[in-house]
Structures are given as C-alpha cells and as structure tokens.
Amino acid sequence: MKSHRASGWSAKGGSVCSARRVVMVSASVGLLAGALAASAAPVAVASDGRVSRSASVTPASSAEVPWSRVVAHFQCAALRAADERCAASIPVERSALATQVLQRGMVGREVAALQLLLAEAGFPSGPIDGHFGVRTETATRRYQMWLGLDPDGVAGRETLGELTAPPPRLHGRLEWPVRALVTSAFGLRAGRFHAGIDLTAPLGTAVAAAGPGRVTWAGWRDGGWGKLVVIAHGDGVRSFNAHLDSVDVRVGETVAAGARIGRVGATGRATGPHLHFEVRLRGASVDPESALRRSR
Numbered sequence: 001m002k003s004h005r006a007s008g009w010s011a012k013g014g015s016v017c018s019a020r021r022v023v024m025v026s027a028s029v030g031l032l033a034g035a036l037a038a039s040a041a042p043v044a045v046a047s048d049g050r051v052s053r054s055a056s057v058t059p060a061s062s063a064e065v066p067w068s069r070v071v072a073h074f075q076c077a078a079l080r081a082a083d084e085r086c087a088a089s090i091p092v093e094r095s096a097l098a099t100q101v102l103q104r105g106m107v108g109r110e111v112a113a114l115q116l117l118l119a120e121a122g123f124p125s126g127p128i129d130g131h132f133g134v135r136t137e138t139a140t141r142r143y144q145m146w147l148g149l150d151p152d153g154v155a156g157r158e159t160l161g162e163l164t165a166p167p168p169r170l171h172g173r174l175e176w177p178v179r180a181l182v183t184s185a186f187g188l189r190a191g192r193f194h195a196g197i198d199l200t201a202p203l204g205t206a207v208a209a210a211g212p213g214r215v216t217w218a219g220w221r222d223g224g225w226g227k228l229v230v231i232a233h234g235d236g237v238r239s240f241n242a243h244l245d246s247v248d249v250r251v252g253e254t255v256a257a258g259a260r261i262g263r264v265g266a267t268g269r270a271t272g273p274h275l276h277f278e279v280r281l282r283g284a285s286v287d288p289e290s291a292l293r294r295s296r
Helices: 026-036 068-079 085-089 109-120 134-147 157-162 289-295
Strands: 010-012 043-045 051-053 168-170 182-184 187-189 192-194 197-200 206-208 213-221 226-234 237-247 260-264 274-281 284-286
Touching: 109 134, 109 187, 109 192, 134 157, 168 274, 168 284, 168 289, 213 237, 226 260
Parallel strands: none
Antiparallel strands: 010 168, 043 051, 182 197, 187 192, 197 274, 206 260, 213 226, 226 237, 237 260, 237 274, 274 284
16 A cells, blocks of 8 residues: 655655764663674574574665665664764674565664664654564554554565655644753653653743644553643644643643643653653654744
8 A cells, every 4th residue: 555644734854864863872872782783684583582594584675675764864873972983893784774574573783773763753662772572563563554554563665665754744833832941852862762852840830732722631641651631733733741740621621822731740750840742743753843943
C-alpha cells in the first residue's frame, strides 16, 4: 500500500543533522558505541540466547535504497559526540547499514540506526541499544500504520526507504504553555529519545493550553507522566502537558488558547518542578518547537 503523510499541520522539513540531534552525554555515547561495536554483518539471536550471523538477510545495492540519510543520521548522532575518539575507533561503512530486512531478534549497528530513525520519525522504542526486541517491533508496526503500510513489524526496503525522508514537523501555530527556558530539548537524551521538551518553572506556575481544543485526558497517568492534561487540537494534533501539580480542567471540556489547564509540578517521574510538553501528529511525536518557535 502506498504511504501517506497528508495533514494540514505536517510537511517534510528539517535538516539531516542538527545540534539538537547530536549525543550530548557520555551515557548516550556508551550505548551507541556498544551497538556500533557489533559486527558489521547482521546477526540473529537464537532462542537459547546465543548470537549467530543471519543468513536470511541479503545486502541491497545503494541504487535500490537511498541510504545516504541513514548513514548521515547515524554518524551524526552516534559519532559526533564530546568524545571524538569514538569516531576514530569505530568506523562506519555505508555497506554496514545497507541491509534489505531488519527484524525481531537481530542486533547490531543497523538496528541502532533503525531505532534512531524511528524515534526521530515520532516512534521511540526505548534505549538506542541495537537490539531488535518487542519494543522496536512495536515501534516499527506503529510507524508502518502511520504511513499506511502493512504493519508487519519487519523493516524492509519500503519502510527503511520512508525513514530516509525528513521527520514530520508541525506547521500550525501553537502558543507556549509556560514562558520558561527549554531545559531539555526534543531528541536523544541519556541513550534514549526524549519525545518532547521540558520547560523548567517554579512549582505552581500556571500552565496554559497551547491552542484551542477539547480535553481528552485530565488526571493521573501511569508510565512516568504523573498528573497529565491532553488536548486534541484538531487535524490529528494533540498536546500532552505532564508532571502537573494540579489539574484545572475536565475531560470533554473545550478550552481556548491560553486558558489555564493546571499548574507546574513534579508528579510522576520528574527530578524537579517542570512541564514536560509533548505534541503528537496522528500519534507520531514531533518537535513542538517547530510550531512554538513562531509564537515566542
């Protein structure tokens, strides 16, 4: 089935590599370097836990799959880190990523590249560790469903080819929910992918709706969110406002842009008072600043 990315809020855009996507902490470097250190050839994990080379994966020629962006992304995020010795000690070859099929049970640098690109496309799968497990398979299925492809959970040439396109971005207008500094941006953080932005503000600071819409969640949510308010803004766009100290709206309520929906807190998995602000486009996490920057 042909893929689709149509939305009034979305368009392809963004550069292949930005400073925000470079690994900035040593923990990220360690995890990614570990994945890179695996053999350049794909390997499979047997049921008894032993690792063996996979004979079912055949290389695809560069003419069949446009791998230049995959290589560029992986080199940018995995190698251009504070410790430049990583780049010198772990070479990355184009052929190492030019595999035709990636699927559950495989490990190696190709899987780490897949995890990175899935996350940038809006479907994080946990640690960028080079292990194609249940979470990576689930993220692959969700991405395929988002595209309108057959959600088989196998990253073949069609799925991998789609990942060479720039990540989705918002082109509507959203207001800043809190006037505060971005203390953690959208992108890689400590070996995982941070799917939103953190806005650090004093406890109790008012949080405003980023745009008009209908409240679809208002209250506690497990999984580290704490007290959360989710607003559906239309055209498949939803905003997530997490770690709130208090919630001032109800599910089903219609809110205007700028209306108070709660107050900054540190509920859930949070190290201190801040607002975790996340935006999703038809289920895909996108960088909120692509829209918020216009209204700053």
